Amino acid sequence: MQVFRKRNRIALALVAVAVLALAACGDDDDSGGGDQASQGGGEVVYALPTPPSQLFYPALVAEELGFFEEENVQPDLAPAAEEISATAFLDNGDADVSFADVDEIILARSKGGEHQAIFSPQHTNTAGIVVPRNSDIQDINGVAGQRVGLESEESTRFLDAMLDAAGVSKDDVDTAVVGTSGPLVAKLFEDDEIQAYVGNASDFTALEANGVPLRNITPEDVGRIDGNPLATLPDTLQEKRGAIVGFLRAWAKAQHVGQVNREVVEAIVREKVPAEWRNEASGEAALDLAIELMKPDDPERIGDLRPDVWATGQDVLSRAGVLEETVDVKPALNDELIEEINDFDRAEVEQAAEQWAQENN
Amino acid sequence: MHKRRGALAERGAAGAGGERGRITVADAIKEFEGGVLALDRVSLDARAGEFVSVVGPSGCGKSTLLRLIAGLIPLTAGTISVNGVEVTDPRQDVALMFQRPTLLPWRTALQNALLPSTLQRRADSAAERQAYELLDLVGLSGFEHTYPRHLSGGMQQRVALARLLMVGVEVLLLDEPFAAVDQLTRERLNVELLKVHERTSATALLVTHNIAEAVLLADRVIVMTPRPGRIADVLNVPFERPRVAEMAAESEFQELVLRAHQGLQGPGDEDVAREDRSVHES
Amino acid sequence: MSRNARSRLSPIRIARRLWPPLFFLALLIALWELALALDWVAETILPHPIDIAESFVDLITSDFVWDDIGATLWETVAGFALGSALGLALAIPSGLSPIMRQMLGPYAVALQVTPRIAIAPLIIAWAGFGYSSKIWIAAIIAFFPVYVNALTGILTVDEEAREMFRSLGASRWQTFMRLMVPSSLPVLFAGLKTAAGLSLVGAVVGEFISAERGLGVLVQQFSSQLAIADAFAVILMLMILGLILYGVMEWLERTTVFWLHDGRLAARTRRRAARARRKLARQDVASEPHPTLAGRKL
Numbered sequence: 001m002q003v004f005r006k007r008n009r010i011a012l013a014l015v016a017v018a019v020l021a022l023a024a025c026g027d028d029d030d031s032g033g034g035d036q037a038s039q040g041g042g043e044v045v046y047a048l049p050t051p052p053s054q055l056f057y058p059a060l061v062a063e064e065l066g067f068f069e070e071e072n073v074q075p076d077l078a079p080a081a082e083e084i085s086a087t088a089f090l091d092n093g094d095a096d097v098s099f100a101d102v103d104e105i106i107l108a109r110s111k112g113g114e115h116q117a118i119f120s121p122q123h124t125n126t127a128g129i130v131v132p133r134n135s136d137i138q139d140i141n142g143v144a145g146q147r148v149g150l151e152s153e154e155s156t157r158f159l160d161a162m163l164d165a166a167g168v169s170k171d172d173v174d175t176a177v178v179g180t181s182g183p184l185v186a187k188l189f190e191d192d193e194i195q196a197y198v199g200n201a202s203d204f205t206a207l208e209a210n211g212v213p214l215r216n217i218t219p220e221d222v223g224r225i226d227g228n229p230l231a232t233l234p235d236t237l238q239e240k241r242g243a244i245v246g247f248l249r250a251w252a253k254a255q256h257v258g259q260v261n262r263e264v265v266e267a268i269v270r271e272k273v274p275a276e277w278r279n280e281a282s283g284e285a286a287l288d289l290a291i292e293l294m295k296p297d298d299p300e301r302i303g304d305l306r307p308d309v310w311a312t313g314q315d316v317l318s319r320a321g322v323l324e325e326t327v328d329v330k331p332a333l334n335d336e337l338i339e340e341i342n343d344f345d346r347a348e349v350e351q352a353a354e355q356w357a358q359e360n361n
Numbered sequence: 362m363h364k365r366r367g368a369l370a371e372r373g374a375a376g377a378g379g380e381r382g383r384i385t386v387a388d389a390i391k392e393f394e395g396g397v398l399a400l401d402r403v404s405l406d407a408r409a410g411e412f413v414s415v416v417g418p419s420g421c422g423k424s425t426l427l428r429l430i431a432g433l434i435p436l437t438a439g440t441i442s443v444n445g446v447e448v449t450d451p452r453q454d455v456a457l458m459f460q461r462p463t464l465l466p467w468r469t470a471l472q473n474a475l476l477p478s479t480l481q482r483r484a485d486s487a488a489e490r491q492a493y494e495l496l497d498l499v500g501l502s503g504f505e506h507t508y509p510r511h512l513s514g515g516m517q518q519r520v521a522l523a524r525l526l527m528v529g530v531e532v533l534l535l536d537e538p539f540a541a542v543d544q545l546t547r548e549r550l551n552v553e554l555l556k557v558h559e560r561t562s563a564t565a566l567l568v569t570h571n572i573a574e575a576v577l578l579a580d581r582v583i584v585m586t587p588r589p590g591r592i593a594d595v596l597n598v599p600f601e602r603p604r605v606a607e608m609a610a611e612s613e614f615q616e617l618v619l620r621a622h623q624g625l626q627g628p629g630d631e632d633v634a635r636e637d638r639s640v641h642e643s
Numbered sequence: 644m645s646r647n648a649r650s651r652l653s654p655i656r657i658a659r660r661l662w663p664p665l666f667f668l669a670l671l672i673a674l675w676e677l678a679l680a681l682d683w684v685a686e687t688i689l690p691h692p693i694d695i696a697e698s699f700v701d702l703i704t705s706d707f708v709w710d711d712i713g714a715t716l717w718e719t720v721a722g723f724a725l726g727s728a729l730g731l732a733l734a735i736p737s738g739l740s741p742i743m744r745q746m747l748g749p750y751a752v753a754l755q756v757t758p759r760i761a762i763a764p765l766i767i768a769w770a771g772f773g774y775s776s777k778i779w780i781a782a783i784i785a786f787f788p789v790y791v792n793a794l795t796g797i798l799t800v801d802e803e804a805r806e807m808f809r810s811l812g813a814s815r816w817q818t819f820m821r822l823m824v825p826s827s828l829p830v831l832f833a834g835l836k837t838a839a840g841l842s843l844v845g846a847v848v849g850e851f852i853s854a855e856r857g858l859g860v861l862v863q864q865f866s867s868q869l870a871i872a873d874a875f876a877v878i879l880m881l882m883i884l885g886l887i888l889y890g891v892m893e894w895l896e897r898t899t900v901f902w903l904h905d906g907r908l909a910a911r912t913r914r915r916a917a918r919a920r921r922k923l924a925r926q927d928v929a930s931e932p933h934p935t936l937a938g939r940k941l
Contacts, residue, residue, distance in 0.1 A: 051855050051864070079855045084764050092768065182869040183687040202867060210687075210869040274707045275864045278698075282868035433806060451810045463803045466902040467825050469915060480813045480821075506915035508908045528811075 042243035045076040047089045047098035049228065052077065054269040054276055054283075055202055055290045056099075056228075058121065061254035064268045065352055071246030087115050087231060096236050097244060099228040102313040110327050115231045116334040117310075119248050119303040119341065121255055122227030122293045126201045127158055128218035132189050137196065139217050140166045149178040149185060149194035151203070157320035159198050162219055164319040186212045201227075201289055209285035225313045227293055229305070237334075248341045252302040253349045258291045259299070264353045265291070267360065302342055305333040380445025382409030382531035382564040384430060389439035391425055399425045401589035402439070409531065412558055412565045414575035415583045418625055422590030423568045427536050430566065431457050443532055453481070456528040458535045462521035464509040470496060470516075471505040474523040488527070495523040498560070499553050515546035519553065526557060533565040540570065547571075548606060551578060555604050572621045573609055582617070584624035594624030690872040698876035708880075714857040715846055716884065718774055722781020723842035723888075727835060729782065730789030737790075738797030739819070755787040760848060767853050777854060781845035785838035792834025796827025829903060832896040839888045847881065858884075 048056055059077070062068050068075055078095050086100035087108040097118075108115045129148070131137045137146070140162055150156060155177075160170055178184060178194065180203055188194045189212060196217070208214055216223075230248070237244060258265045266287055270277050277283035296302045310329045317323040384407040391400040399422040407413045415423045428434045430441055432451040441448045443455055464473045471492055472479075478488040496505055499519040509517055518538060525533060535554075539547040551574060558565055558578075569575050575582045576598055584594040596617055600608055608614055672692050678684050679691060702708045733751070737744040763780050770776035800823050808818045850859025858877050865874040901907040 051860050053864075077855065079853055084768060084853065088768060094768075181866060183685070183871055186687060186869075187685060206868050273864075274705070275861055276868060278865060278870040278873045279868045282870065286868070431810060433810060451812065453812045455810075457807070457810050459803060459807075461803055463801070463807050465804070465822070465825070469912070477811050480808070480811050480817055506912045506919065508902060508912060510902060510905070510908055511912070 042072050042240075042246055043074045043076060044097065044240065044243050044247040045078055045095045046230075046247070047078045047086055047095035049086065049099060051079045052273055054265075054273055054287055055293075057258055057265055057269055057287070057290050058251045058254035058294070060272045061257055061265055061268050062250040064272070065254065065257070065356055067250035067253045067349075068247070071250045073243055073246040073250060075247055075250075087113065090115060090231060090233050090236070096240055097230050097232045097247070100231045102226055102229060102310065103317050105229065105231050105332060106310075106314050106317060106323065106327065106329075109332055110323055114234050115332070116234060116237070117226075117229040117231050117305055117332060118237065118244075118334045118337050119251075120226040120229035120305050121251070121296075121303050122229075123224070123295065123297050123304075123306070123309075124201075124227060124293050125218065125223050125225045126227035126293065127155070127199070128201060128204065128216055128223060129159065129162065129196055129198045130204050130214040130216050130218075131196045133213035133215045135195065135215065137217065138215075140219055141168060142217070143196050144168045144172040146195040147174040147176065147193065149188055149197040149199075150175055151178075151180050151197075151199035153177055155198045158316070161316040161320040162222055165219060165222075165316070182206050182210065186210070201293065202286060205285040205289045206282050209279070209281040221312050222316060224309050225316070226306075226309060230303075245337055245340050248303065248337065249344060252341050253344055255294050255296075255302055256299075256346060256349055257353045258294060259296075260350055261353045261357075262287070262291060264357050267357070300342060301338055304338055305335045307333060383407065383442075383444065384413075384532060384564060384566060385440075385442045386426070386430065387440045389426070389429060389441060390437045391422070391429060391434070392437045398589040400429075401591050403585075403590060403592055404439075405583060405592065407564050407566060409564055410562045411581065412567070412579045413581050413583060414579035415566065415568045415585060416570070416572050416575045416621060416625070417585030417590065418587050419570075420588050421585040422588060423585055424536050426585075426590065427534050427566065427568050431455055431534050453528070454530045455532045455534060456525045456530050458518075458521055458525045458533070458538045460537045460540050462509075462514075462517040464512075464517055464520055466509050469506045469508055470501060470512065470520045470523075473509070473520050474527055476524055477528045492523065492527060495526050496520070498526075498557065499523050513546075515542045515550060518542060518550060522550075522553065522557065526561065531563050533563050535565065535567045537569055538567075539574075547574070552606065554578060555602075559603055572618050576614060576617050576621070577604055577606070577609055582621055584621050586625075594620070596620060596624075687869070687871060690875060694872040695875045695879065698870075698872040699879055702873065702876055702880075708861070711856050711858050711861050712880065712884070714774070714854075715843075715850065715859065715881075718777040718781055718846035718849065718857065719839075719843045719884070719888065721774070722778045722845055723785050723839055725778060726782035726785030726842065727789045727838060730786045730834075730838070731793050734790045734793035734797065738794050738823075744794070751787060751790050754783065759784055759845065763848060763852050767849070777846050777849035777857070780849040781842040784845035784848075785842045788834040788837040788841065789831070790834075792830045793827060796830040797823055799830075800826045828900045832892070832900055836889060836892045836896070839892045840885055843881065843885050843888060 046059075048059070050056070052060060054060070059075070063075070078089065085104060085108075086098040087104050089095040089098050091113070100115075102117075105115050105117055129140065129143075131142075137143060143163070148159060150159065156175065159173075159175065163170055163173060176194065178188060178197070180199060182203065185194075185197055185199070185203070186207060189197070204214055204216065232244065269287065270283075276286060296304065297306065298304060307329055310333060314323065314326055314329055318326055384405070386403060386405045389400055389403045390398075392398050403422075403426060405413070415426065417423045425434070429436055430443065430448060432448045432455070436448075443452065446452075446454075464470075465476070468476070471489070474492040474496055475484050475488060478484040478492075493502075493505060496502060496519075499522050501516060501519050501523070504512065504516065509520070512520065518541075521538070525535075538554075539550045542550065554567075555578060565578075567575070567578060572582075576596075579598055582596040582598060583592055584596070585591065586593045598617060600614070675689070675692055679686060679689065733747055737747050759780065762783075766779050766783070767776040770779045804822055804826070805818065808822055813821070846857070847859035847862075850857040851863060854860050858881050861877045862874050862881075865871070865877060897904055897907060901911060
């Protein structure tokens with residue numbers, strides 16, 4: 001009878017739903033989570049604070065030019081986000097290595113963690129404070145008595161530290177969290193609602209590329225702090241040393257390509273992250289920034305860890321009142337891999353890039 | 362709760378011969394939570410094939426009485442038996458019809474009529490044929506595949522009537538089944554009901570507000586008092602069957618109606634509906 | 644096609660249906676342009692509609708955006724399925740057992756009132772990267788409307804119908820399947836329609852926080868480059884996606900809860916009558932409709 005048929009239909013629908021639900025539970029796209037200790041393949045799960053982006057061009061370039069393959073490494077991206085602590089991903093095993101902030105790593109250690117920075121590709125800070133270029137404010141001292149827009153609540157401590165170092169009282173400065181919306185910040189500057197903005201280098205370049213000229217008034221010592229050092233846990237390092245070194249060497253090769261052959265990098269990122277090139281000016285500016293950020297202090301030691309800079313970083317934190325007591329930065333830095341990572345033939349790598357350019361033109 | 366088969370088996374065992382189609386209510390008392398006394402020692406007997414109407418003012422407990430006989434609510438004291446078997450739970454040898462047709466809106470008229478068979482997993486082609494016939498009997502042929510939303514109130518009640526008859530039992534309990542339709546439709550439906558009663562010779566107990574309806578349909582009319590419900594009077598309706606609507610014009614008819622009205626006013630001290638009591642003179 | 648169906652799709656009818664919303668859209672765009680012209684709002688914040696339309700077409704015809712559309716769609720659908728399944732799974736025992744209801748009720752409400760944005764990072768940390776975390780966020784948001792509506796449906800079954808089933812000797816299972824389930828469907832579908840839209844929101848929220856691809860990721864990427872027309876175009880895509888999902892749910896509702904729609908009922912009646920006629924012709928059953936009573940509606 002018809003009723004019977006209808007009953008079957010309902011049952012079928014429920015089964016379909018259940019199957020779908022199970023599929024969702026067990027599903028992971030290509031960036032799976034935390035598969036540690038796979039011996040056979042040299043798999044490395046790395047966490048980035050963004051989805052694939054030209055800001056971290058070495059990941060994309062190394063993939064395209066076959067550097068990961070050469071090193072026999074299978075990299076697996078786990079896109080983290082600003083809100084989630086990068087060190088947390090290391091703690092629960094979701095990632096083998098994670099690009100984190102300097103203060104995140106120091107904080108984690110001060111709470112008893114064993115996190116170590118083993119590689120730091122950006123020798124310039126990605127966070128900073130800017131004012132419109134036509135502003136009267138020339139440096140951080142000029143911010144007293146003004147209103148500062150903040151990218152997020154967390155930026156407060158960054159601002160506090162900079163003010164403290166410059167001898168400006170926190171009470172002299174008015175703050176407001178305005179977010180990262182480019183148009184909004186542009187408008188706020190235009191209407192003189194804020195006189196300075198604490199944010200991200202990517203946001204600064206985007207603003208500039210869209211007709212809002214800026215002046216960066218970040219104090220120099222703060223500006224030198226590493227943008228996104230790579231952290232890991234000692235146990236993981238021991239277990240996957242080979243794979244991690246291979247991963248980072250491939251990264252370093254690609255990073256080097258960026259420093260000497262911008263055209264190839266541009267061609268690659270245009271293809272891999274077309275979404276970042278919708279606005280030509282923004283795309284160009286962002287790539288310039290990315291390459292600039294990844295310029296190593298010492299070209300032979302890409303990713304080097306500089307203890308003096310880290311000591312400053314810790315200073316900033318304790319001045320902002322975030323750190324109760326200072327720790328010894330030395331154990332936080334592990335540069336034993338740097339030489340191995342930099343052990344590759346620069347000329348060979350440059351040639352590989354040239355070859356790719358010819359094949360793909 | 363009785364398993365379906367158990368009740369039927371019991372019926373087969375105990376309800377042989379003279380007990381079939383009989384309703385016996387003995388000193389029934391029903392008190393609801395909160396101390397409301399709905400029925401105060403009511404007794405009645407309905408023979409096989411008899412049509413009994415129960416009339417009374419609102420709140421007199423007539424619906425309660427019907428529900429007790431149906432097994433839908435528990436008795437506080439006294440006994441009730443149907444087909445010779447005591448009533449403790451809803452039973453399958455009794456068919457119910459209420460004021461609202463309560464048709465399932467996702468089933469056609471035919472499917473609704475077949476509901477009892479479907480629930481007892483007996484919805485085969487024989488049952489289907491029977492459903493067709495019953496729908497025809499209540500005047501709904503051509504509407505078998507129509508959904509309740511497209512049927513008028515009167516038509517829906519007819520479907521409920523057909524459903525009632527599908528159960529194929531000897532005892533029918535009807536609680537103001539036609540109260541929600543207009544007068545004209547109601548008269549027509551009464552005609553259908555009479556037809557059905559004649560055809561099936563089932564025992565019927567009809568609860569109603571409408572005294573004229575009660576007299577027209579029944580062999581006996583039981584008049585109940587206001588709460589707490591007791592039986593005030595019992596009237597024999599001597600008219601011949603098959604009944605026709607014109608009978609309502611006769612003076613004898615009118616007198617019965619009048620008497621029933623009087624019975625509604627006065628409270629009775631004891632119930633008078635037992636079969637073995639002498640019948641009142643008109 | 645029957646005549647009725649044909650006339651339903653006639654160009655005149657379609658036009659009549661479409662012109663009110665289109666007119667309103669034209670009005671909206673006129674207002675929009677006015678606002679830009681009078682400088683009430685800056686172009687950098689609200690682009691011209693024509694720019695958005697251009698971006699939309701440009702993106703739709705590109706290759707890469709379809710990966711993102713697919714990702715968001717998958718997260719939404721899977722999240723919706725999961726959330727609905729959980730909602731149903733918990734609503735049924737709650738509806739049938741007062742104790743279960745008392746046990747689960749407060750937690751369902753607590754889950755609902757907790758701002759999902761706050762727990763989203765926790766979910767991501769737990770469910771890991773990949774689609775799972777977005778699916779879980781979408782599921783959590785979709786859960787409550789389905790749970791509440793399914794529960795309401797079960798609890799508000801017509802008392803008299805229940806009594807009727809009891810009097811007909813129906814088992815608990817029969818009462819559940821044949822009465823409670825169909826009776827709850829209208830309310831349930833209302834919840835499912837709400838949940839479908841919410842699942843999309845949940846998926847996008849999850850993407851905002853952590854994802855490799857998806858329409859939410861695109862919006863952020865475009866936004867940060869100040870490619871505002873593109874960002875709006877993606878929002879338009881999200882809107883269209885939401886409308887499509889809603890439309891699918893509406894269609895599903897109309898098919899499943901057919902007894903609330905006159906047109907559907909009439910169609911079913913016709914079909915069944917035709918089928919019955921054929922069956923009768925084959926079986927050669929003798930019963931014929933009573934000539935004087937046939938077809939009279941009283």
